[in-house]
Amino acid sequence: MTSILTNVAAMAALQTLRSIDSDMEQTQARVSSGLRVGGASDNAAYWSIATTMRSDNMALSAVQDALGLGAAKIDTAYSGMNSAIEVVKEIKAKLTAASEDGVDKTKIQEEISQLQDQLRSIGEAASFSGENWLQAKLTGALSSDINKSVVASFVRDSSGAVSVKKVDYTLDSTNVLFDTNGNTGILDQTTNIAGDGVVVNVNIAGVTGSYNVIKYTTAQVSTAVTGAGGAFDVGGSIAWTVAGDGAGAGLGFVKIGDDTWVAATEQDAAANSTQEVFATDASTFEWQIDTTAAAASTAMSVDTFAIDNTTTSTQIAGLLSMVDTALETMTSAAAQLGSISMRIEMQQGFVASLTDSIDKGVGRLVDADMNEESTRLKALQTQQQLAVQSLSIANTASQNILTLFRQ
Known part of the structure; x- marks a missing residue:
């Protein structure tokens, strides 16, 4: 039946065109944004997961920055400790030379004094961002004075709870060179040197x-x-x-x-x-x-002892033992710092890799396949042209009725 009031063909063509325009709008949005799931309305579950993982990735980025700061602190302490070890080695060599008969111990002490001053300079200079792990308050210290930590990772467990993991490092008499409030550091603690x-x-x-x-x-x-x-x-x-x-x-x-x-x-x-x-x-x-x-015994420390030509061979031997003990402790402290530095370096690599993995995982959920979307856009453009042409034909059908009323 042909009617001038109801154009079924035009209505069908218009409905098809509307559907094609909607699909084209969606495809163009995906092409423009590169996202298959751009909002919660596209896929609520995927959008929620992606949003949470993106926030975790931002936290991991902050962890990377914190790791860099922590690595700088550790590297500064390690460099200072390593330099101090070399100086103590020199002091040990000077004491060994002083144990020889007929040596002018006073002249040797002049060199040792310069090396002791260098040790104190190293302890004062080994600071980064206001923190010095080689010269610190140990005697009468609060927990906050000696308990140091470096951010290591950001973790979300299976229950959804989040936490920040840290690498702890406690300052004590085995890894601090100088105690600023006493004499319990490696170099300023006293040892009784027998006569x-x-x-x-x-x-x-x-x-x-x-x-x-x-x-x-x-x-x-x-x-x-x-x-x-x-x-x-x-x-x-x-x-x-x-x-x-x-x-x-x-x-x-x-x-x-x-x-x-x-x-x-x-x-x-x-x-x-x-x-x-x-x-x-x-x-x-x-x-x-x-x-x-x-x-008689005399209390001496590595950073302050002094010798002269009256210093006996027994006292020299005691000083050598004291310096060697300090050297062993410093070597252990340097090894500990080196281990933490290696761990932080490994953690930095892991965090970078984890960030990339999360990015890829989120991409698999929400990214659009541009090859597929471009092909679909071409098809929709063709369908749109055909739908417009179909609507045009349907609209001209009612005009054909006029020919029926012509004489």
């Missing part, structure tokens, strides 16, 4: 103990005894001053080895029998080693 003594075993009341007492040479004993008007016994194993000869009150010496003497006390044999006798003089008195004459 030039000798260890002897003495039996007192049946119990034998080891005692580090002052050691004297024969020449030193001779000078002391002669100057005080004293004398040596016939065998040359004991010596005493006049005040102690037979009176039990003077300074005495007992020979315990080749050119080695120690201080002794003179006791009445009848009145004192608890300590073993090392020598007996011509009278009724016995000479016993004075265990209270301990070799």
